[in-house]
Amino acid sequence: MREAGVNLVNLGIFSWSRLQPGPDEFDFEWLDRVMDLLNEGGIKVDLATATASPPPWLSHQHPEMLPVLADGVRLWPGARQHYCPSSPVYRDAARNLVERLSARYKDHPALVMWHVGNEYGCHVAACYCDVSARDFRAWLRDRYGSLEGLNRAWGTDFWSQRYSDWEEILPPRQAPTWPNPSQCLDFLRFSSDALLACYEVERAVLAKATPGVPITTNFMRFFKPLDYWKWAAHEDIVSDDVYQDPSEPEASSLDAAMAGDLMRSLGQGRPWILMEQTTSRVNWRPVNVPKSPGQMRLWSFQAVARGADGVLFFQWRQSRSGAEKFHSAMVPHGPIESWPTWREVVQVGSELGRLDALCGSRVPAEVAIVFDWESWWALEQPSKPSANVRALEQVQAYYAPLYRANITADFAHPEADLKAYKLVLVPNLYLVSDAAAAGLTAYVSGGGRLVMSYFSGIVDPADQIRLGGYPAPFAEMLGLRVEDFAPLAEAETVPVRFGGGQRATGRTWSELIRPAGAEVLARFDDGDLEAEPAVTRHEFGRGAAYYIGTTLDSIAMGALLEKAWTEAGVATVGDAPSGVEAVRRNGAAGSYLFLLNHRDAEVEVEVGPGVDALTGERIAAGRLRIADYGVAIIKEDSLPRQAASRGRGPDQP
Ligand code: GLA
Numbered sequence: 121m122r123e124a125g126v127n128l129v130n131l132g133i134f135s136w137s138r139l140q141p142g143p144d145e146f147d148f149e150w151l152d153r154v155m156d157l158l159n160e161g162g163i164k165v166d167l168a169t170a171t172a173s174p175p176p177w178l179s180h181q182h183p184e185m186l187p188v189l190a191d192g193v194r195l196w197p198g199a200r201q202h203y204c205p206s207s208p209v210y211r212d213a214a215r216n217l218v219e220r221l222s223a224r225y226k227d228h229p230a231l232v233m234w235h236v237g238n239e240y241g242c243h244v245a246a247c248y249c250d251v252s253a254r255d256f257r258a259w260l261r262d263r264y265g266s267l268e269g270l271n272r273a274w275g276t277d278f279w280s281q282r283y284s285d286w287e288e289i290l291p292p293r294q295a296p297t298w299p300n301p302s303q304c305l306d307f308l309r310f311s312s313d314a315l316l317a318c319y320e321v322e323r324a325v326l327a328k329a330t331p332g333v334p335i336t337t338n339f340m341r342f343f344k345p346l347d348y349w350k351w352a353a354h355e356d357i358v359s360d361d362v363y364q365d366p367s368e369p370e371a372s373s374l375d376a377a378m379a380g381d382l383m384r385s386l387g388q389g390r391p392w393i394l395m396e397q398t399t400s401r402v403n404w405r406p407v408n409v410p411k412s413p414g415q416m417r418l419w420s421f422q423a424v425a426r427g428a429d430g431v432l433f434f435q436w437r438q439s440r441s442g443a444e445k446f447h448s449a450m451v452p453h454g455p456i457e458s459w460p461t462w463r464e465v466v467q468v469g470s471e472l473g474r475l476d477a478l479c480g481s482r483v484p485a486e487v488a489i490v491f492d493w494e495s496w497w498a499l500e501q502p503s504k505p506s507a508n509v510r511a512l513e514q515v516q517a518y519y520a521p522l523y524r525a526n527i528t529a530d531f532a533h534p535e536a537d538l539k540a541y542k543l544v545l546v547p548n549l550y551l552v553s554d555a556a557a558a559g560l561t562a563y564v565s566g567g568g569r570l571v572m573s574y575f576s577g578i579v580d581p582a583d584q585i586r587l588g589g590y591p592a593p594f595a596e597m598l599g600l601r602v603e604d605f606a607p608l609a610e611a612e613t614v615p616v617r618f619g620g621g622q623r624a625t626g627r628t629w630s631e632l633i634r635p636a637g638a639e640v641l642a643r644f645d646d647g648d649l650e651a652e653p654a655v656t657r658h659e660f661g662r663g664a665a666y667y668i669g670t671t672l673d674s675i676a677m678g679a680l681l682e683k684a685w686t687e688a689g690v691a692t693v694g695d696a697p698s699g700v701e702a703v704r705r706n707g708a709a710g711s712y713l714f715l716l717n718h719r720d721a722e723v724e725v726e727v728g729p730g731v732d733a734l735t736g737e738r739i740a741a742g743r744l745r746i747a748d749y750g751v752a753i754i755k756e757d758s759l760p761r762q763a764a765s766r767g768r769g770p771d772q773p
Contacts, residue, residue, distance in 0.1 A: 121161060122163075123466055124450060124462075124465050124469040125470050125472060125473050126163055126450075126469060127164060128163070128164050128165070128166055128232070128430060128432065129163055129164070129165050129166065130166045130235055131158075131165050131167055131168060132167060132168045133172060133238050134170065134173045134200065134238070136171060136175050136217065137175035137176065138150065139170055139221070141175075141177075143177060146220060148220075148221075152224075155167075155225065155230050155231075159228070159229050163230070164231075164233075165228075165230040165231055165233075166235045166336075166432075167221070167233070168234075168235040168236075168238065169217070169218045169237060169322050169326070170217065171214040171218065171237050172200060172238035173202075174202065178209070178210075178213055179197040179202060179203075180197075184207070184209065185204055185207040186202055186203070187202060187203060187205075187244045187247040188204070188252070189248060190248050190292070190293050194249070199243070199443070204244075204247040204251055204252055205246075205252070205311070205314040205317070205318050206252045206256075207247075208251075211317075211321050214318065215321050215325060219325050222234075222326050222330060223329065226329045231333060232333065233333060233334050233357070234326045234334070234335045235337065235359075236323060236326070236336070236337040237318065237319060238338060239338055239340055240346060241315050241343065245311060245345030246307070246308075246314075248293050253290050255310075256289070257286050257287075259306075259313065259314075260306065267283055271283060274302040274306075274582070275302060275582075275584060278300075279300075292304045298503050301503070305497055309494070311345065312346045312347045312351075312493070313350075315346065316346075316350065316351055319337055323354060335357075336356065336357045336393070336395075338395040339358065339361070339383065339386070340360070341362060341379035347494065348386050348493065349386065349492075349493065349533045351386075355387075357387070357390075357392065358386045358387040360379060360380075360383045360392060360393070360394060361396035361397070361434070362379055362397050362423065363398060363402055364397075364415075364419055365405065366409045366412065369415065369718065373701070373718050376419060376422055376423070377426060377523055377701065378515075378516070380392075380423055380425075380426025380428065381426055381427075381485075381529055383426075384426060384427035385530045385532065387427075389482055389530070391428065391429035392428055393429065393430035393431075394431045394432060395432050396433065397416070397432075397433055398434060398448050398449075399416055399449060399450055399464075401446070401447070401448045402447055402448075403444050403447040408446070413460060413464065414749030416461070417749070418749045421716060421751045421753065422701065422716050424478070425483075425703040426703060427705070433450050433465075435450070437449055437450070448461070450462075471734050474733065474734060475753070477709035477710075478705060478712055478733070480707055481706055481712065483528060483704070484528065484704065485529055485541075486527075486543065486688075487527060487528070487529040487530070487543045487544075488529065488530050488536075488541040488543075488544050488545070489518055489529050489530070489531050489545045489546075490531075490534050490544060491515060491533075492533060492549065492551070492556075498550055498551040498583050499551070505607045506628060506629060508610065508628050509548060509629060514548045517671060517672075517674070518545045518547045518571075520674060521682070522681065523701070524678070524698070525682070526696060526701065526703070527685060527690060527692050529545070532544070534549060534552060534559070535553065535555045535556045537559075538559065538560070539566070542688040542690050543570070543571070543685050543688040544560070544568055544569070544570045544571075545570070546560065546570060546571065546573065547573050548575050548576055549576040550579060551578070551580070551581060552579075552593055553581050560594070560597070561594070561597045564597050564660050564661060564665050565660055565662065567661070568688075569665075569687055570663070570664075570665045571668070571684050572594065572598065572665060572666065572667050573668045574668065574669050575591075576591050577593040578590060578591060589601045589602070590605075596660075597660050598638060598665050598667045599635060599656070599660065600633050600636055600653070600667060601633075601634045601636060602631050603632040603633075604631065604632050606630045606632065606648065607628065607630070608626070608627055608628055608629060608630060612627070613627045614626045614644055614647055614649070615645035616644060616645055616676065618641060618642040618655070618676075622676070624672055624673055624675070624676030625673040626669075626673075627670070628670070629669070629670050629671055630649050631670075632652055633656065633667075633669050635653055637658055638656035638658035640655075641655040641656060641657055641666075642655035654668075654669050655667065655668050655672075656669075664687070666684055668680070694713070694726075695726065696715060699723070700718070700719070700746070701714075702715055702716075702725075703716075706759065710755055710756065711755070711756045711758075712753055712756070713730070713756055714752075714753050715744070715746055715751070716751055717746040717750045717751070719748060720748050722750075723745075723746050724743040724744065724745055725743070725746060725752070726742070727739060727744045727754060728754075728757065728758075729741045729756075730754040730755050730756040730757050731757075732752065732753070732754060732755075733754065734752075734753055
């Protein structure tokens with residue numbers, strides 16, 4: 121570990137059955153030994169609470185703590201995460217273990233952080249058993265106060281679903297056809313909260329035992345079942361697990377950048393930790409392609425570039441047994457010396473050791489992408505005009521042009537204060553609260569620039585249609601009304617023509633837009649909606665709002681966003697050849713420019729003067745060579761004015 125530069129170990133994650141071999145039996149001696157050894161080696165510990173996989177004796181004695189699926193099937197133990205989040209048996213047993221663990225190690229010199237559970241919701245994100253049903257009803261009483269309030273919010277007159285007693289209410293179990301969508305949405309909220317309550321049971325114990333020790337649990341990028349905005353508020357440090365697919369390096373790099381930006385944003389801009397990645401292969405894809413030489417290093421620094429202050433691996437030593445024995449690790453099954461990846465592990469460890477001055481620095485962003493779990497959940501429930509409007513695909517359609525232009529974006533909750541941003545992007549915000557609608561409108565009227573896509577502002581938080589003409593809360597700001605939706609068939613496209621004559625293609629969606637003050641930038645160019653508006657722009661108050669009524673092809677989307685960011689005066693981090701990601705971190709120690717070459721070929725990038733943060737060598741202004749999958753981190757001599765973005769003039773997306 122010392123050779124690899126390891127200074128933090130995430131320890132004991134799945135060790136409950138070793139720590140507590142029976143209900144009244146505890147065995148901490150082996151863990152004492154590991155903690156002491158690490159401490160003697162100068163290595164700190166992020167100690168896990170070990171509660172993600174209950175021991176066999178617990179489910180044997182209390183089979184009622186096992187989770188139940190929507191169709192009534194109860195899951196068996198034998199893998200991991202086999203617990204019902206609402207189970208008092210599970211929560212009490214977890215609390216008991218964490219009390220003992222924290223009492224034993226609270227003063228241990230190696231302890232620097234607590235790792236609660238592990239990847240909450242990864243395998244079991246919701247439980248439909250009777251205990252969960254009872255808990256769900258309590259949650260609903262809290263939310264609605266009265267049965268009348270619940271009946272109104274869920275629209276239960278429809279399909280004769282009116283409840284006359286709380287006991288009649290169930291989780292949305294397998295039913296003849298679509299269950300009530302408002303009920304489903306509340307069950308998703310409840311299920312995220314139920315797991316958060318499990319986390320809270322443990323966090324409360326730890327916070328009391330060790331008030332100064334930070335507490336985290338590892339997230340999983342854009343993980344649908346958990347509302348990470350809510351969760352992150354309960355963490356001292358946000359941490360994330362990222363497993364790129366080396367067989368799709370381009371898509372994986374973009375995804376990982378996006379996840380990094382999300383993690384930073386969840387922590388309100390504070391540094392986060394890359395808690396897990398693999399050195400090479402995973403074991404859980406049908407085919408597990410290895411990372412190419414250099415790619416692990418590249419992706420490690422990509423996380424750092426996007427705000428991570430720590431980089432860890434799952435796992436230290438490759439297992440000899442168990443379900444993950446073919447998952448790679450820092451130490452392989454075979455001899456370590458001849459394994460090329462070990463050399464890369466050692467290199468990354470030593471390079472990270474040279475970046476201490478970077479710790480705590482921030483990643484500036486002038487653009488915010490509005491993202492909301494509740495809207496995601498509501499959007500992707502069945503029985504919509506189109507099942508092909510998928511939240512993450514739409515977010516990516518906005519993110520990709522920024523990423524390629526080296527414009528860093530934050531993610532923002534719809535109700536966040538957006539004043540600091542020059543440009544706000546709103547991909548398909550189907551569900552919107554009154555506060556969010558008011559906030560976004562005030563942002564534009566106050567001088568902000570905003571781009572919004574179709575099927576936004578359609579329902580309220582109860583998933584009830586906002587009446588008065590689509591998109592009711594935004595119609596005035598956008599200067600238009602949508603008369604009706606006209607989703608496109610699976611493989612159908614529609615031509616779109618911009619005012620300047622440029623042609624584009626729309627897919628997934630079209631709609632009949634009636635401008636009421638908005639300027640038409642592009643029109644549909646064929647079909648029933650021929651000559652009707654497809655893309656608009658509306659000056660509203662001191663700002664302006666763009667609206668896109670289809671999914672534009674990536675070139676047109678990029679050009680439209682470029683028009684918007686140019687108008688907003690958004691700066692790029694710098695010009696770099698395609699395939700080279702440029703990100704900047706600023707802090708007390710100065711400004712660091714990260715250049716990440718995702719290409720399998722050497723590139724040259726124009727840079728300003730500075731010092732190579734990894735080698736300490738001076739870098740003169742001019743062209744800098746970066747090897748295939750290479751990384752340059754330049755401590756810049758002075759904070760450069762971020763390169764001005766190039767505009768293309770009006771009507772020329
Ligand atoms: C997750 C888990 C780890 C391990 C890895 C495998 O990140 O937290 O325990 O299963 O996946 O990739």
